[in-house]
Amino acid sequence: MNAHESFRPTAQLPKIDGVRGDHLLVAEMVAPGSKVLDVGCGEGDLLQLLEARGIDGRGIELSREGVNSCVAKGLAVVQGDADTDLDNYPDDSFDYVILSQTLQATRQPRKVLENLLRIGSRAIVSFPNFGHWRMRLQLLVGGHMPRTENLPATWYDTPNIHFCTIKDFVQLCDEINVKMERAVALDLYGRPLRINAPWWFWNMFGEQGVFLLTRRG
């Protein structure tokens, strides 16, 4: 078995009524009737959720198992790699391009992010926040690379090679001239942190960050 097929970037993420919290949030961000590309669509759960809402969804997935299970669900999914295959998509071919829990597993996150906003007029990106206080505590007190329920892999077998914090991501968006339309931090249970707090608070207490992005200017 190929190395990248044996594990997913994240473990089973928390579900609310059988649907992943970050998926619910993403689906809510997508306008009805739009055309969506889900990059790293896994088993196609989010695409199914979107199609059920009348959205024209397409997917790219690296693992053959994931692709085959998507095609078996009748989804339009192709086998491909976010790092290399996004280059083949023309400009402005989608209303939204979604990168859900995959950014940290790409080899060139910056290039991927730029591609997302070239292909789609909007991008929705979610990722695990490595700045969460539990992560910081594990490194500070435990002296080892953090591991959590959602990110259980050890440092030597994790597919997540480019971890970042919410703060890091905000900085990258600034650098590449990307505007944040919405930013939401999710707690350990996949529920949005519904408090108006400064960035440092989200960076400390958000388990995941979900961002709706557009090109600036």
Add this chain to the structure above:
Amino acid sequence: MSDVASRQPAGKKTNISEERAREADHPSSQSVVFGADKPLHLDCGVDLSPFQIAYQSYGTLNADRSNAILLCHALTGDQHVFNTHPVTGKPGWWQTMVGPGKPIDTDRYFVICSNVVGGCMGSTGPSSTNPATGKPWGLDFPVITIPDMVRAQAMLIDHLGITKLFAVVGGSMGGMQVLQWATAYPERVFAALAIACGARHSAQNIAFHELGRQAVMADPDWRQGRYFEHGTHPRRGLGVARMAAHITYLSDAALHRKFGRRLQDRAEPTFSFDADFEVESYLRHQGSSFVERFDANSYLYLTRAMDYFDIAADHYGVLAAAFLGTRTRFCVVSFTSDWLFPSSEARAVVHALNASSARVSFAEITTDKGHDAFLLDEPEFFAISRAFLESAASTHGLTAAS
């Protein structure tokens, strides 16, 4: 090499050859003759007329005429998908995929498969009788292309009163026809399942075909293509062509798994050029059984048609332009060990479909069985084909089989 020709008992050989020659003009299948009013406009500039298309159908066409699936056969295949082959007596070539309850469910779909023009099982080809001379066409038959084959199929579909096909499905040369259907008649194809194929024939593939053709033409029994009049058939040449081609349909791993270095019915090597190894014996058998059922000139014409195939070239070099605005749903399947149509060729098609905004699924199936995997028992491939067709069927408004 003499083994290729001498393996079959002499009596049987003649009978089968005669039977095959008869199939060319008088197929056991259903057939339709298109007369002078309906010539086939060929890419080479010739109007072929009259011409005949032989086909098989399975299942029942529904009242809306909306459940028809056209199957496109590969280079050495024919229309006998799901019935006993009239020449070899063997089961149809795609019984794993087609039949009641199978992914291409004959309880649900009306399945059509026609012999390609240029073939030798009843559609007009080089072994058919040329009405102008009363003799087999031989090399007087015009060179045909994949688009020509598809044009002829479209005429058959018209003849059957079907405006829009629910799906077009095929592997290898059949997959080329699927892609050609989708570019030439996008409004007539609801779903397209293209398997183990590409949008063009690669230089390596052309090279292998040239090897095969040269083997046929180097056989003195080929007689410049007029072997019927001389009562010969270039068995050795065609046998060698088939042996070479057959290697390209398999993979190193599959050959190793199947044969290894095992010897054929002997304990020691004979220090001769006899078929010492099992793999040699197998290849010789592939060659000799093939010449019983296939016409050498058809082999030349059909390999040529594949060589000429290049969809992008017909669209100013931009493959995506061929699919622009298409509403057809596509599923492209490749196999990891296929080195004749490697996944990179399938990917090129998928990228073009993405670029033209088409709805496409693409799956690469892990197998060591090589190009021929699409004809073999590959559960994952069947599951994907079934799911793709089922999802398309429900969107197309076809009800499930009762």
